[in-house]
Amino acid sequence: MILTLAFRNLFHDRIRLAVTLVGILFSIVLVAVQLGLYLGSSRMITNMIEKTNSDLWITTFGAKSFEEGGLLLTPGQRHQALATPGVKAVIPMVSAFAEWRKPGGGSTRVAVVGIDAEDGGLQPWNLIEGTWDDIRAPDAIAVDRSYLKDLGIEGIGSTAQIAIGRVRVRALTEGIRSFTQSPYVFTPLQRARNLLNMDGEKGDKSTFFLVQLEPGANLETVRLALQERLEGTDVLTKAQFRDRSLGQWLFKTGAGIALIGGALLGILVGTVIVAQTLYSSTKDHINEFATLRALGSSGSYIHKVILAQAGLSAVIGYTLGMIIALLILYLSRNSPLPLVMTPGLAFSLFALTLFMCAISAVSAIMKVTKIDPATVFSR
Amino acid sequence: MTNETPVLEANDIVKELGKGAGKVMALKGVSLKLVPGELTLLMGPSGSGKTTLLSILGCILSPTSGDIRLAGQSTLGLGPEQLAALRRQHIGFIFQSYNLFPTLNAVENVRIALDVLGQKGYPAAARAEEVLREVGLGHRLQNFPNNLSGGEQQRVAVARAIAASPSIVLADEPTAALDSENGHAVMALLARIAKEQNRSVLAVTHDPRTLGYADRVVRIEDGKIVGEERRPEGVNSPEITDLTKKRRKANA
Numbered sequence: 001m002i003l004t005l006a007f008r009n010l011f012h013d014r015i016r017l018a019v020t021l022v023g024i025l026f027s028i029v030l031v032a033v034q035l036g037l038y039l040g041s042s043r044m045i046t047n048m049i050e051k052t053n054s055d056l057w058i059t060t061f062g063a064k065s066f067e068e069g070g071l072l073l074t075p076g077q078r079h080q081a082l083a084t085p086g087v088k089a090v091i092p093m094v095s096a097f098a099e100w101r102k103p104g105g106g107s108t109r110v111a112v113v114g115i116d117a118e119d120g121g122l123q124p125w126n127l128i129e130g131t132w133d134d135i136r137a138p139d140a141i142a143v144d145r146s147y148l149k150d151l152g153i154e155g156i157g158s159t160a161q162i163a164i165g166r167v168r169v170r171a172l173t174e175g176i177r178s179f180t181q182s183p184y185v186f187t188p189l190q191r192a193r194n195l196l197n198m199d200g201e202k203g204d205k206s207t208f209f210l211v212q213l214e215p216g217a218n219l220e221t222v223r224l225a226l227q228e229r230l231e232g233t234d235v236l237t238k239a240q241f242r243d244r245s246l247g248q249w250l251f252k253t254g255a256g257i258a259l260i261g262g263a264l265l266g267i268l269v270g271t272v273i274v275a276q277t278l279y280s281s282t283k284d285h286i287n288e289f290a291t292l293r294a295l296g297s298s299g300s301y302i303h304k305v306i307l308a309q310a311g312l313s314a315v316i317g318y319t320l321g322m323i324i325a326l327l328i329l330y331l332s333r334n335s336p337l338p339l340v341m342t343p344g345l346a347f348s349l350f351a352l353t354l355f356m357c358a359i360s361a362v363s364a365i366m367k368v369t370k371i372d373p374a375t376v377f378s379r
Numbered sequence: 380m381t382n383e384t385p386v387l388e389a390n391d392i393v394k395e396l397g398k399g400a401g402k403v404m405a406l407k408g409v410s411l412k413l414v415p416g417e418l419t420l421l422m423g424p425s426g427s428g429k430t431t432l433l434s435i436l437g438c439i440l441s442p443t444s445g446d447i448r449l450a451g452q453s454t455l456g457l458g459p460e461q462l463a464a465l466r467r468q469h470i471g472f473i474f475q476s477y478n479l480f481p482t483l484n485a486v487e488n489v490r491i492a493l494d495v496l497g498q499k500g501y502p503a504a505a506r507a508e509e510v511l512r513e514v515g516l517g518h519r520l521q522n523f524p525n526n527l528s529g530g531e532q533q534r535v536a537v538a539r540a541i542a543a544s545p546s547i548v549l550a551d552e553p554t555a556a557l558d559s560e561n562g563h564a565v566m567a568l569l570a571r572i573a574k575e576q577n578r579s580v581l582a583v584t585h586d587p588r589t590l591g592y593a594d595r596v597v598r599i600e601d602g603k604i605v606g607e608e609r610r611p612e613g614v615n616s617p618e619i620t621d622l623t624k625k626r627r628k629a630n631a
């Protein structure tokens with residue numbers, strides 16, 4: 001009967017129900033979009049790091065993110081790393097911004113990623129045309145299909161210039177997007193060095209060393225040993241480098257704060273609206289609650305009716321909110337920053353909605369707690 | 380019948396209401412016993428303290444001083460939750476303005492009284508329908524209050540009051556909002572509940588039409604009980620004469 005009564009009270013006043021649902025819906029959509037953007041950004045930022053097959057990253061000291069490591073690590077350092085107990089492989093990798101000259105004139109910035117697939121540090125993924133082998137051909141590169149227009153090219157076979165070197169597209173990926181909005185250009189290690197080698201001094205240097213450990217080696221022991229040996233570098237676990245990149249792009253720039261702040265605002269506005277409507281509904285039905293109390297219901301019985309009202313609003317509001325959020329998600333799929341929804345986020349949003357509605361119920365519950373059952377006779 | 384042990388006993392009840400300058404002594408030392416199988420009428424002018432007494436007997440208000448014993452147990456010092464538990468276990472209430480839940484139909488309105496007692500599911504639904512049939516509303520089970528006449532609504536309220544088989548039924552002016560025919564029907568129902576189900580029924584009223592149904596009439600004035608008459612044993616439809624007036628005349 002608690003659910004029946006809550007349901008009837010809720011649907012008794014359709015306008016108020018609509019206001020409640022709009023409040024919850026607004027909240028959910030806002031929070032889903034903000035957190036979806038946050039998740040989408042995080043994924044983009046860490047995508048490249050996640051896809052590498054490595055236990056540790058050696059970067060130049062203070063390297064802030066995947067694109068900003070410079071080209072400073074030397075072959076000598078690589079050999080020192082290789083000689084460290086517990087290290088199985090040290091795979092050099094190059095990553096840097098460079099200028100892309102469109103064949104039809106004009107230029108844009110790209111992020112050149114140089115690595116040899118046969119080293120096993122980064123396997124090609126999401127290839128839709130061409131193979132990694134094709135990229136080993138002279139001048140060959142791979143780019144993401146979604147950036148073809150930005151790069152001013154047609155597709156496979158198109159040529160352009162990076163810095164001073166000529167390149168030809170031999171393979172296409174699908175959906176490897178970059179948070180910096182500078183398209184990734186994949187090419188083998190040495191060609192990347194050559195393309196970026198404008199002053200002739202970087203011919204054998206690397207941006208990162210991807211370290212793979214011997215089976216059974218202790219991650220932290222090896223990390224400390226490497227850090228000890230290699231001067232002027234940072235030795236980071238995958239998670240540490242990921243966090244550092246996220247910190248750089250999401251927090252130093254304030255973007256992440258804005259997204260999380262927006263989400264908090266959504267929660268606040270939703271809570272206030274639901275609290276208001278729930279309170280006024282409780283006030284409208286206060287005589288019924290007094291009657292219930294006179295009939296001998298416990299205080300918790302009445303609280304359950306109010307909480308059930310809040311919970312029902314949450315379930316309905318959440319369902320409607322998610323439908324709209326998923327629609328926005330769908331529409332954003334081809335935008336520069338697609339939203340991301342995961343089962344975890346969907347579940348968290350539901351928990352958040354329930355929590356929001358429970359908090360909203362507090363003022364209404366305080367109201368009914370003060371009911372004097374004696375009022376049942378004075379009507 | 381009259382010498383049965385009381386199920387509800389009020390001893391020297393005093394109740395002050397309001398605060399400061401608005402303070403009123405609504406009850407000034409009232410004692411009253413209710414026994415099973417009797418319909419007692421509590422009569423008195425407006426403002427004499429009838430509702431206050433009913434609230435105290437029903438464990439809705441606590442007396443300023445004096446003691447209420449319900450089923451042999453004193454209610455002294457009990458908290459709101461314990462009093463609520465006593466109400467749902469022992470007492471059924473009927474109100475002047477019915478106090479039905481407008482969003483629930485007849486069966487649901489009765490079920491809610493069982494629900495607060497923890498009686499749920501099919502047995503509760505069946506019991507609710509059973510009592511509604513008992514009060515003559517078998518054909519109105521699914522109606523909502525706004526589709527029921529005043530008399531029907533009050534009968535739903537009576538069904539709700541007796542659904543959990545309380546030993547005591549307290550009614551505050553149950554016929555005041557009803558026309559003569561419906562008023563009589565409700566009073567007959569209350570008398571039947573007292574007799575056939577052996578409950579103590581106390582109805583507050585100042586409606587003289589109700590007199591014929593009473594086993595006993597208690598008169599209250601200005602917060603004090605000023606008289607009590609009982610229908611003589613064996614008399615079916617007694618004319619309970621207004622002894623209070625006679626006594627007053629005699630005193631004058």
Ligand SMILES: Nc1ncnc2c1ncn2[C@@H]1O[C@H](COP(=O)(O)OP(=O)(O)O)[C@@H](O)[C@H]1O
Pocket residue numbers: 396397398401403404405423424425426427428429430431432
């Ligand atoms: N909450 C209250 N505060 C102050 N005075 C009250 C309150 N309720 C009732 N009274 C007063 O107490 C007296 C008895 O009231 P009540 O029991 O309602 O009388 P009745 O039901 O016989 O008309 C009246 O004088 C009334 O004005």
Ligand SMILES: [Mg+2]
Pocket residue numbers: 429430431
């Ligand atoms: Mg009254």
